[in-house]
Amino acid sequence: MEQLVEKGICFRLGDERYVHPLSTVKEILSYQSPAPVPGASPGVEGMIDVRGHMVTVLYGSHLLSLDPNQCEAEGHIVVLDLPTGYFGIRVESVDQVIDLPSDNETQSLEYRNHECIQGTMQRDNELYILVDFSDYCSALN
Template sequence: MESLSKGICFRLGSEQYLHPLSTVKEVLSYQESAPVPGSGAGVEGMIEVRGNMVTVLYGSYLLDLDPEECKEEGHIIVLDLPSGYFGIRVEGVEKVMDLPDSQTTQTLEYKESEFVQGTMQRDDELYILVDFSDYCKTLS
């Protein structure tokens, strides 16, 4: 029997997303970040979490969603990457689920994004599989 990897399910706008759990350090309730002068679009700012500086990014910006549809971005998913700590601001974190193997992942036709790796149908719900790790490496 093959071992399944896990993903963290989060919500932004009307969509549900799954990000690999292997890079997730923790999930925080939203806290205001300090602005970073000269930072790129999509960067909200920096927060300190247990002595580590975390760059906070807007999930709505990364996924090209209308910020008006994502008003309640109330959680930050902190990613622990070789290039540092990055926080992705999302509306809500719902659960941890098994990620599908590549044979059961469907490609996504309706949305172009460098983060989207496919979709998964489970219990009559559509989940969009995303991974922000490579993008965050480019910011460090």
């Protein structure tokens, strides 16, 4: 019997599918235009208020070093609840929640070296890129 250790939220950016651990995901929002933040770091779109919590919204395409012209309109915000605050990652779409089995072997991703990318996995004949934005977002000031 396969033992499940974690679930992941699947989302799309450009032609690629990604999966992020569900453990730090607070909620998924339909896109809402954030208020700009003067002097913000590159990739920060702005801030939104979500039920009294200020959420820093980041472009998913910027985080993953993707050409924004290769991405459709980023229509959802994946809100992460981290010890350093709330962060929203703007993505094209959110598809599903999948199980990440403990015996899953991830492959290294030779063509993309990025601090948020953990590797890849095959699931239902689809390639998913495993990402975790927690450390990157926690390091933002």
